[in-house]
Amino acid sequence: MDRQLTQAVPLATSAEALRQVADRYAGWGVTTVHQMAHDYRLGDALRAVEAAKPPIKWTIYGWGWPVRSPADAWLDFAPSRQLPSNVRTGGIKWVLDATPIERDALMCADYSDRPGHRGRSNYSDQQLRAILAQGLSRPQQLALHVAGDGEMARLLTTMEKLAPAGRWRAKRVRIEHGDGLTPDLLPLAKRLGVVVVQNPLHVLPDPDETGRPWLINRLGGERARNFQLLRSLVEGGIPLALGSDAFGDVANPFLNMMFAIKYERNPKEALSREQALSAYTAGAAFAEREERRTGRIAVGMAADMALLSQDVLTVPLASLPATRSLLTVVDGQIVHEDPAIEQR
Numbered sequence: 001m002d003r004q005l006t007q008a009v010p011l012a013t014s015a016e017a018l019r020q021v022a023d024r025y026a027g028w029g030v031t032t033v034h035q036m037a038h039d040y041r042l043g044d045a046l047r048a049v050e051a052a053k054p055p056i057k058w059t060i061y062g063w064g065w066p067v068r069s070p071a072d073a074w075l076d077f078a079p080s081r082q083l084p085s086n087v088r089t090g091g092i093k094w095v096l097d098a099t100p101i102e103r104d105a106l107m108c109a110d111y112s113d114r115p116g117h118r119g120r121s122n123y124s125d126q127q128l129r130a131i132l133a134q135g136l137s138r139p140q141q142l143a144l145h146v147a148g149d150g151e152m153a154r155l156l157t158t159m160e161k162l163a164p165a166g167r168w169r170a171k172r173v174r175i176e177h178g179d180g181l182t183p184d185l186l187p188l189a190k191r192l193g194v195v196v197v198q199n200p201l202h203v204l205p206d207p208d209e210t211g212r213p214w215l216i217n218r219l220g221g222e223r224a225r226n227f228q229l230l231r232s233l234v235e236g237g238i239p240l241a242l243g244s245d246a247f248g249d250v251a252n253p254f255l256n257m258m259f260a261i262k263y264e265r266n267p268k269e270a271l272s273r274e275q276a277l278s279a280y281t282a283g284a285a286f287a288e289r290e291e292r293r294t295g296r297i298a299v300g301m302a303a304d305m306a307l308l309s310q311d312v313l314t315v316p317l318a319s320l321p322a323t324r325s326l327l328t329v330v331d332g333q334i335v336h337e338d339p340a341i342e343q344r
């Protein structure tokens, strides 16, 4: 029903909403957005972005089930019309399992607060192999939503059986969220060259109806400490990018930086400010295989940059979310200018 409703929205309305989102990101100093085209076929999502004419770079990923099955997923990537220079297509996002919130991320052991239940995969072993094999035969990237440690282990061992590690490293498979990339799986993940794109919004110590953080109830304290790793990924040589996985106020990258730097529920996994900033810039560029063109300010790179209202490496942590961009530049063009810059 949702899908029918969203597709009934006129193109101009979607485009206007997207334009507002894009302008908001430019105001935060964001120069590239990755949109996982949830609930839309890729062609429909592209038409809306083209009509929106976002002022910043925009990468769109197709969406697997229920929009597309493993058999027909790549049909949307048939050669099509020329896209605007700041819009590109990534690959496909496949949601391999669910989330631990509703206890449906596939875990290696039972949920602590539901004995006998380990969650589920959305795809059979055969379907997972098909998704991976098709991904290998395509130039685009694979973006795989994986939350549970059971699903992560199944994915990594299937990848290992399907192709040599070198082919996977060249592919640079994106693991979206990657909550279940636990310490024992890090060496294999590193060998296969996967990139983790985590969302700090998900690591908040939000309580469930019991009043305790929901993740601790789902997994127990010991397992929860080895779940949703951040610092251990960086130190273990796993490329890390951070993103919002949300719209609206909570998409603020500086708010999310604060969440990752604080990591209240599991401080040993907190990122340093430099690590968080790097994950949002160079890490994000690496995650989309654009590290030779964007993500750092250096001679020969695209002139994508932002002049921020305060030094995010030194301001008090609580002030971080108030950071805004005074000047955002994409490919050398000013795409956002704060009136305050005139007064400086």
Ligand SMILES: [Zn+2]
Residues within 6 Å of the ligand: 095, 145, 176, 177
């Ligand atoms: Zn996801």
